[in-house]
Amino acid sequence: MTTNVTIATLDGQQMPAYEEQPDGAPRAAIVVIQEIFGVNVGIRSKCDALARDGYLAVAPDLFWRMEPGIELDPDVPDQMQRALSIMGQFDQDGGIRDIEAAIRYARAAIDGGKVGAVGYCLGGRLAYMTAARTDVDASVGYYAVGVDGLLGEKHAIAHPMLLHIAGDDGFVDKEAQRRMHDGLDDHPKVTLIDYPGEDHGFATEFGNRRSDAAARQADARTAAFFGEHLG
Template identity: 45%
Template sequence: MAGKFIQIAAHDGGTFRGYLALPRDGKGPAIVLCQEIFGINAYVREVADYYAEEGYVVLAPDLFWRMEKDVDLGYTPEDWQKAFGFFQKFDVDLGVKDIASAVKALRAMPEVSGKVGALGFCLGGKLAYLAAARAGVDCAVGYYGVGIEGALDEKINVPLVLHIAGEDQFVPKAAQEQIRQHFKNQPQVEIYTYPGTDHAFARTGGDHYDKPAAMMAHSRSIALFRKVMGPHYDLSALWDKHCEYEFGIRDVDATMGTMVAEPYVNHIPTMTGGVGYKHLKRFYKHHFVNSNPKDTKLIPISRTIGADRVVDEMLFCFTHDSEIDWMLPGVKPTGKYVEIPLVAIISFRGDKLYNEHIYWDQASVLVQIGLLDAKNLPVAGIETAKKLLDEKQPSNTLMKRWAESEGKD
């Protein structure tokens, strides 16, 4: 738990607690985090810490305090039963007013610079939706909100993103379609459906956790928050600095300093890299940063910058004059020169790198160093790099049947 609990003044007297998580630099735009039916439990605190790492001041108010203070449930059958009991007795209108009190508290904090958004899951997904209409937030994101179809008369005048689980057992397909149809001509509302997923697909460790859907939904959520509230980071410059430390200065500590506390790197074709600070630093120090050929060169081809990631297309060029553990593990130097198209997808949390997924055609590398004979295989060597730079180079040279379509409609 990286944050702390604070007290929030209710609009009608009394106080209730909320979990407060701060970003690394101690200030930023704010998010009020609306809970599931299990109270401010470990998962909610995890989400708060996660978004704090993204650069937000996050406050998760205890919305069950009027029934029972400090609810913190797990997911055992007994806890589920108790949680549904709270859900059935919960006064939604008072809950939204308590969210508004949390928004008011956030706006008064010296740590909050700028706007306030809402984020919620399950029950909190509907509450985030209602917060967009009633609680004075500047934008909102709701995950698999239960009962939104019954509240479509609310006036949504701020940007809103709704994430819908395609097979949600608590939000029938008819309700999903009703929601989509209602907002189809309202450009400030974005609705994303995740086919094949069930309710709570973003809850880490849950029975229905779906990592691909959760990752995609998080990127879309961050895109909205960045667009409306910031903070805005120069991800391109951050990535350039990381590469400078890796390939130019070759400083392992400086390289690690550009990354979050527990980052990971995965070179997809060879499954090399590391997960977590200790493992990744070992990889960088002994098998990467100081182990690349001296003439290593990166030639940029294109760069796409999103809200939370950079996609780089480049040529990776080197002479194989030393063993390259991460690309050619166990292969002794051949002295051959290699040019290979390479794509890097770099994900950020706030102003730090979180992970790297690196892709290249390993077959082309093996052809170029002489370990793979391309004569009877549908693979190519340095030609792949040459065609990337010059689209006029011949196409379809590996297709033996290409000539058969000559002259055909």
């Protein structure tokens, strides 16, 4: 069942979110962290798929403090440029606090059960930050940007994390990917998986960026990861 909900933030305000509930009792909850395009049809579709797998899925509107309800299409050039501009204005530290609020909301909704997080692009970076800064039980990042600049936080990652890396990512070059491997390959809680030849956004639900075979492979690995660590 799909609902639009509001989540009490850590500073006492109300953040809008998209929520999809499974047919039966949730096996766990997963916070879905948006790309730079907002909680658009692709992110909502990710929530729907997780609900079909038995999870309560919640996608907080992380841009709500700038402008609630932003939905952009990366295949439309003007909208892509607007998304890049919004990303430059976005307070990522504040975003993590809002994600923490979403984790608390989701955990309360399932009576204290386990909560995971999955993010894409900017959301992949935020998933890494979430793993380091919150008590999330498991996290997944797809083609996360700028993680090589956040390696100083890796010591704080206490729960399992999976990172899907696009081998030909136009936003994460080969050198950045090497630094990610050098910094994280020996981390006992972090697993990195490379997708040679794939570009940024390969696992999007819709549009020109999707690479179907790689997307299905990555999503199957994510499902197995959450099945193992969330139940």
